Amino acid sequence: MTVTTGTARNGRRPELAVWKFASCDGCQLTLLDCEDELLPLAGRLRISYFLEASSAPGPGPYDLSLVEGSVTTPQDAERIQHIRAASRRLVTIGACATAGGVQALRNYADVAEFRAAVYARPDYIDTLATSTPISAHVPVDLELHGCPIDRGQLLEVITAYLAGRDPDIPAHSVCFECKRRGTVCVTVAHGTPCLGPVTHAGCGALCPAYQRGCYGCFGPSNSVNFPSFVPLLRRDGMDTLDVVRVLRTFNTGAPEFDAESRKQAGR
Amino acid sequence: MTGEATTAVLGTDGMAALIRALTARGRTVIGPTVRDGAIVLAELTDGAELPYGWGVELAAGHYRVRPRADGAAFAHSAGPQSWKTYLHPQRERQWSADRAADGAWVVSEEAAPPPAYAFLGVRPCDLRAIAVQDRVLAGGPHADSRYRARRERAFLVVVECTEPGATCFCASMGTGPAADGGYDLALTEVVDAGGHRFWARAGSDEGASVLAELPHLPDDPALATGARDLVAAAAGRMGRTMPETDLQALMRETLHADRWNDVAARCLTCGNCTMACPTCFCTSAEDVTDLTGDHAERWRRWESCFDLEFSHLPGGPVRASGRSRYRQWATHKLGTWYDQFGSSGCVGCGRCIVWCPVGIDITEEAHALHTERAAGGAPGEEGR
Numbered sequence: 001m002t003v004t005t006g007t008a009r010n011g012r013r014p015e016l017a018v019w020k021f022a023s024c025d026g027c028q029l030t031l032l033d034c035e036d037e038l039l040p041l042a043g044r045l046r047i048s049y050f051l052e053a054s055s056a057p058g059p060g061p062y063d064l065s066l067v068e069g070s071v072t073t074p075q076d077a078e079r080i081q082h083i084r085a086a087s088r089r090l091v092t093i094g095a096c097a098t099a100g101g102v103q104a105l106r107n108y109a110d111v112a113e114f115r116a117a118v119y120a121r122p123d124y125i126d127t128l129a130t131s132t133p134i135s136a137h138v139p140v141d142l143e144l145h146g147c148p149i150d151r152g153q154l155l156e157v158i159t160a161y162l163a164g165r166d167p168d169i170p171a172h173s174v175c176f177e178c179k180r181r182g183t184v185c186v187t188v189a190h191g192t193p194c195l196g197p198v199t200h201a202g203c204g205a206l207c208p209a210y211q212r213g214c215y216g217c218f219g220p221s222n223s224v225n226f227p228s229f230v231p232l233l234r235r236d237g238m239d240t241l242d243v244v245r246v247l248r249t250f251n252t253g254a255p256e257f258d259a260e261s262r263k264q265a266g267r
Numbered sequence: 268m269t270g271e272a273t274t275a276v277l278g279t280d281g282m283a284a285l286i287r288a289l290t291a292r293g294r295t296v297i298g299p300t301v302r303d304g305a306i307v308l309a310e311l312t313d314g315a316e317l318p319y320g321w322g323v324e325l326a327a328g329h330y331r332v333r334p335r336a337d338g339a340a341f342a343h344s345a346g347p348q349s350w351k352t353y354l355h356p357q358r359e360r361q362w363s364a365d366r367a368a369d370g371a372w373v374v375s376e377e378a379a380p381p382p383a384y385a386f387l388g389v390r391p392c393d394l395r396a397i398a399v400q401d402r403v404l405a406g407g408p409h410a411d412s413r414y415r416a417r418r419e420r421a422f423l424v425v426v427e428c429t430e431p432g433a434t435c436f437c438a439s440m441g442t443g444p445a446a447d448g449g450y451d452l453a454l455t456e457v458v459d460a461g462g463h464r465f466w467a468r469a470g471s472d473e474g475a476s477v478l479a480e481l482p483h484l485p486d487d488p489a490l491a492t493g494a495r496d497l498v499a500a501a502a503g504r505m506g507r508t509m510p511e512t513d514l515q516a517l518m519r520e521t522l523h524a525d526r527w528n529d530v531a532a533r534c535l536t537c538g539n540c541t542m543a544c545p546t547c548f549c550t551s552a553e554d555v556t557d558l559t560g561d562h563a564e565r566w567r568r569w570e571s572c573f574d575l576e577f578s579h580l581p582g583g584p585v586r587a588s589g590r591s592r593y594r595q596w597a598t599h600k601l602g603t604w605y606d607q608f609g610s611s612g613c614v615g616c617g618r619c620i621v622w623c624p625v626g627i628d629i630t631e632e633a634h635a636l637h638t639e640r641a642a643g644g645a646p647g648e649e650g651r
Contacts, residue, residue: 132486176538179543187328188623
């Protein structure tokens with residue numbers, strides 16, 4: 001893959017676009033949360049398309065597209081194709097864009113039934129039967145996990161892009177982060193169920209630092225072993241329904257969480 | 268050493284005075300204290316912060332603090348951290364670089380002076396672990412100058428073990444429970460009819476000088492004998508053993524044992540064992556740039572052989588399976604460490620057993636490999 005760096009294109013500032021699909025906007029807000037960095041960021045990148053921040057969209061093409069949200073409508077399935085075609089580098093941000101989000105719970109149910117129960121005029125709603133990650137529709141250059149994403153990791157992705165280097169986004173377990181920050185293991189020392197051993201790092205091990213178990217909001221790590229791990233959750237008090245529920249949250253559509261929850265649920 | 272006191276009897280007031288004396292010498296005192304349901308290592312400013320009256324209940328994958336009726340401060344083992352947290356910190360900046368006005372890069376090495384630590388409550392196994400890291404990080408032609416500086420400035424107060432945990436096996440590894448040098452001060456805690464006392468010995472000039480500043484209890488020759496007896500008895504109360512065989516040969520001769528598949532089925536590859544291990548030293552480099560593009564930094568952070576990315580080469584990870592990663596860790600720790608550094612990489616502290624969420628026990632694995640080899644079913648390097 002060729003990396004287009006911030007300085008490679010005739011000295012022009014690269015154009016940044018931020019796109020929204022089915023999502024809560026929290027990951028886009030993470031970019032706006034970079035208060036101290038926003039001005040230097042705007043100095044290096046031309047913020048060309050970002051409806052959350054500006055109602056004056058640029059026409060593209062875009063050097064770096066950040067895509068939030070999952071694909072849940074036929075229109076969005078088409079729109080992502082155009083965005084991909086107009087983007088040199090496409091990075092998906094957050095659990096919705098990388099795994100389908102919490103709305104991927106529909107993948108286990110009948111959407112027509114939901115539609116009829118929720119909306120007075122279900123016929124107004126045009127939606128797909130599933131919620132799918134962006135990578136199910138177009139090639140993605142990088143996935144940034146988390147619900148929401150971590151501000152520091154987002155800045156790392158952008159600064160690495162500008163420097164023309166690979167971003168440093170480890171895919172190992174949250175346990176690495178607990179041990180590095182000196183947090184006492186909540187499973188070993190307190191018997192608290194914790195998804196840390198199977199969860200992708202990136203949050204800095206926030207929940208265990210407050211003596212809570214990790215609930216997997218960054219999705220699966222790159223090296224999971226559920227047959228050994230799930231008995232720990234059961235030992236620490238979770239029944240089958242609890243195990244299925246803890247795997248079926250924001251990253252329920254991540255293949256590893258999906259497969260294990262189906263195995264546990266028997267469907 | 269000078270003519271200052273080299274042995275003394277201290278009370279709990281002497282321990283408080285020791286913390287004050289070390290602090291007054293400009294040292295940051297680190298020692299055990301109870302926090303977040305564990306006996307952790309943290310900065311101490313007062314003797315009352317020591318874990319008086321707390322012990323631990325240990326098992327594979329299990330740790331609980333438990334109150335102790337005797338009020339002892341050092342009747343515990345295998346906490347969640349080790350001294351490498353301070354001597355070999357998890358993340359450290361090595362250099363920074365700034366682009367000057369003429370476009371040239373100016374690189375500056377990390378200049379902040381390392382802290383002068385005093386470690387209070389180093390167990391004999393951990394003292395050996397520090398010596399192991401000394402060989403790795405401060406020995407050879409590529410010594411880590413910042414590690415060496417922290418190490419050279421550190422004042423070590425060893426406390427011998429009288430209460431080994433259920434996961435301890437220092438007696439098997441020849442690393443404890445008695446301390447045999449390499450410390451500034453050594454203490455043995457005795458709680459008996461004579462009171463709550465510490466038998467203290469200086470192992471360096473500074474240790475003798477510090478000891479001379481502390482309030483002493485009356486000399487009691489029986490205390491030294493009693494302390495030695497307690498430590499000797501502890502050697503016989505280890506919760507775990509290693510097989511009585513040449514572990515280096517055992518690792519070499521069982522590389523293709525079935526047991527590695529068995530342990531791989533249990534291993535979460537979460538990396539906890541390597542992070543908790545007091546001798547695991549691996550790090551990776553982390554390059555940081557900022558948004559201006561005019562400033563860059565290199566950091567070093569703890570890494571683990573259980574991380575797929577750690578062995579990622581252009582063709583993918585060298586050790587893709589959990590089996591190959593656990594085997595790499597165990598055979599290095601118990602076997603090839605001898606080839607590389609002339610000693611075992613394992614000191615028998617038991618942390619990897621306790622802090623493994625699924626309770627994988629390196630001693631149990633070694634016994635199983637030993638049994639499989641004896642049954643003729645564990646081919647080594649040549650047996651494949």
